[in-house]
Amino acid sequence: MSITDEEAERHREKMRKRKAVQDAEVASKPIVQKGLLIVNTGPGKGKSTAAFGLALRMLGTGGRVGVVQFVKGAWHAGEQDGFAAFGERVQWHSMGEGFTWETQDRARDLAAAARAWEQAKRMLEDPSLDLVVLDELNIALRYEMLDLAEVVATLAGRREGLHVVVTGRNAKPELIEAADCVTEMGATKHHFSAGVRAQKGVEF
Amino acid sequence: MSITDEEAERHREKMRKRKAVQDAEVASKPIVQKGLLIVNTGPGKGKSTAAFGLALRMLGTGGRVGVVQFVKGAWHAGEQDGFAAFGERVQWHSMGEGFTWETQDRARDLAAAARAWEQAKRMLEDPSLDLVVLDELNIALRYEMLDLAEVVATLAGRREGLHVVVTGRNAKPELIEAADCVTEMGATKHHFSAGVRAQKGVEF
Numbered sequence: 554m555s556i557t558d559e560e561a562e563r564h565r566e567k568m569r570k571r572k573a574v575q576d577a578e579v580a581s582k583p584i585v586q587k588g589l590l591i592v593n594t595g596p597g598k599g600k601s602t603a604a605f606g607l608a609l610r611m612l613g614t615g616g617r618v619g620v621v622q623f624v625k626g627a628w629h630a631g632e633q634d635g636f637a638a639f640g641e642r643v644q645w646h647s648m649g650e651g652f653t654w655e656t657q658d659r660a661r662d663l664a665a666a667a668r669a670w671e672q673a674k675r676m677l678e679d680p681s682l683d684l685v686v687l688d689e690l691n692i693a694l695r696y697e698m699l700d701l702a703e704v705v706a707t708l709a710g711r712r713e714g715l716h717v718v719v720t721g722r723n724a725k726p727e728l729i730e731a732a733d734c735v736t737e738m739g740a741t742k743h744h745f746s747a748g749v750r751a752q753k754g755v756e757f
Numbered sequence: 758m759s760i761t762d763e764e765a766e767r768h769r770e771k772m773r774k775r776k777a778v779q780d781a782e783v784a785s786k787p788i789v790q791k792g793l794l795i796v797n798t799g800p801g802k803g804k805s806t807a808a809f810g811l812a813l814r815m816l817g818t819g820g821r822v823g824v825v826q827f828v829k830g831a832w833h834a835g836e837q838d839g840f841a842a843f844g845e846r847v848q849w850h851s852m853g854e855g856f857t858w859e860t861q862d863r864a865r866d867l868a869a870a871a872r873a874w875e876q877a878k879r880m881l882e883d884p885s886l887d888l889v890v891l892d893e894l895n896i897a898l899r900y901e902m903l904d905l906a907e908v909v910a911t912l913a914g915r916r917e918g919l920h921v922v923v924t925g926r927n928a929k930p931e932l933i934e935a936a937d938c939v940t941e942m943g944a945t946k947h948h949f950s951a952g953v954r955a956q957k958g959v960e961f
Contacts, residue, residue, distance in 0.1 A: 556864060556867070561862070561863050561864055564861075564862075564863035565861045565862065565863070569861055579954065581952075582952045582953060582954045583952050584951075584952050584953040585954050586956065587948070589948055589953070589956060589959060591802075593803060594945075597940040597941065597942075598795075598938060599797060599803055599804075599810075599940050599942070600803075601810070602806075602807040602814070603803035603807035603810055604810070605813055605814070606803075606805070606806035606808070606809035606810030606811075606836065607806050607810075608810075609809055609810065609813050609839040610806070610809070610834070610835035610959070610961075611835065611959070612835075612839045612842075613835035613838035613839030613841075614838065614957055614958040616958045630814070630817070631813075631814035631816075631817035631818040632810065632814045632817050633817065634817035634818065635814060635816045636813070636817070637817075638816075638842040657768075657769045657772040657773055657776065658765070658768075658769065659760050659764065659765050659768035659769070660760060660765055663760070683958060684958065684959075716956070716958070729946065732946060733946070733948040733953065734802060734946060734947055735944075735946035736801040736802050736942050736945065737801065737943040737945045738801075738803070738940050738941075738942055738943075739940065739942075740939075740940065741798075741933065741939035741941045742933065742936060742939035744793055744937040745786065747788075747937065748785075748786045748788050749786060749788040749791050749793070749937065750783065750786045750790075752793060753818055754814060754815040754817075754818040754820045754887060754920070755793060755795075755814070755815070755920055757818075
């Protein structure tokens with residue numbers, strides 16, 4: 554594709570204005586550094602996957618990451634093997650017992666959630682970590698496996714500079730209220746609906 | 758939190774039914790293996806991040822990944838350093854010149870997009886790759902830097918078994934139509950709006 558000189562100049566002028574707006578917007582933000590509470594929720598794909606992508610970025614900038622999985626645990630996840638490449642810069646704890654319809658045991662689910670939350674709190678207090686991923690914590694909160702008020706207060710009171718990502722469908726309004734950044738993943742189209750099973754390297 | 762025996766039994770029965778539904782659903786899907794065309798779009802965060810998280814999962818299962826960045830390139834991304842841990846199992850090409858309002862040069866943007874697309878096509882034909890990430894390709898399509906029909910036809914005609922993820926806002930309807938899985942990332946809440954600047958290890 555090619556363009557005329559006139560088109561090129563018009564484009565340049567438009568982009569010059571856009572850059573001025575952009576620069577002014579950045580300059581107008583007073584808070585330069587802040588540990589963020591990020592929530593990835595909604596019925597679509599990518600909630601945990603984006604959290605792990607963020608962990609990868611944090612590792613790429615030299616940071617250290619902690620992960621607690623509240624639901625997964627019964628099976629082995631590809632991302633866990635991926636993070637092994639970063640050695641001790643990633644602390645990974647799969648504390649779940651699998652989906653509730655797999656365990657079929659409420660008491661066991663409650664005990665697993667409590668153990669996972671204890672592990673999460675230890676990580677939140679660990680000054681060596683830059684990012685803590687609480688994968689599927691929303692599921693544990695939705696099924697009332699943990700005390701919502703305590704969880705929200707603990708996350709809101711996290712130490713300065715610590716980034717936390719919480720994933721899972723049906724995030725509680727109280728958690729959304731406390732969060733700095735909330736993304737709702739919407740399922741516009743899903744291959745499961747077209748009769749395709751979960752794919753290795755994509756879903757697990 | 759504790760529960761009574763009666764509650765426990767009720768829960769068990771409910772979950773037993775749920776598992777039966779779940780198992781029947783999986784069994785009903787006739788397509789066991791398929792290379793997926795995945796599109797992450799929408800105004801929210803996590804589009805590229807989820808794509809890189811997927812790449813990490815693919816690497817964790819022993820796969821090989823190719824990445825072409827259509828817009829980014831002018832600056833260095835944390836995730837790129839993160840992927841360095843996987844050596845030659847990741848092929849990474851940042852082919853962009855930065856945002857269009859940074860370059861302010863339409864001809865340069867077009868040339869960069871064309872080069873990036875050539876690189877993408879080489880990766881799509883490389884039988885050693887399991888997943889190809891075309892980061893911000895939607896942006897190049899939106900600004901008509903590439904021929905939409907050719908891009909969609911090439912992606913739809915990709916070799917069997919190859920997974921492709923396309924990211925960026927404003928995915929074209931033709932691409933959505935061709936995709937197996939589309940997630941719309943919605944921005945429910947964003948810290949930029951609260952005066953917080955982009956954070957190292959989170960945004961870059």
